[in-house]
Amino acid sequence: MREAQWEIPPLDGAADIARSRGRGAGSTLADSRNWAGFGLLGIGGLAAVIAAITSLGGWSEGALFLVVIAVVAVLTGAALVFEQRRKQQQRERSRELNGEVWRQTVPPRV
Known part of the structure; x- marks a missing residue:
């Protein structure tokens, strides 16, 4: 079994610029x-x-039909994108919380 590599945090409190969290x-x-x-x-x-x-061509019924399609498609598409963004943020928060719990409960091997 391979030993896990543990990083030493910076002593000066500087931000870790090697990896971005976002x-x-x-x-x-x-x-x-x-x-x-x-x-x-x-x-x-x-x-x-x-x-x-x-x-502009004078077909008002066709234009109204296309406006309804446009509104439904835009609202549905925006809802899908925002829902996926919300799920991604939940996954990132869960991953972050699980990592913190893991680090608190499992001490590093010396």
Whole structure:
């Protein structure tokens, strides 16, 4: 069995800049769990643009139908993205709390 490597915390209280605790730029887009929400946001935006073009063409019933589709798609997509963000924050908090409990209950081997 391999011994775990324990890090010595900095004595001067300086921040640890080697590892960031937060998520990096673009991590929301890179997470494939958000793709359904972003797809719905794109469909909603496209439907809104087509509705505007359709209303300029004089087809008010078609434009109204597309506006309803755009609103439903945008609201559903935003809800999916925000729900995934909330779940990710819960996972990070849980991981952080479990790590703290583990460090408090299991002393390092010397």
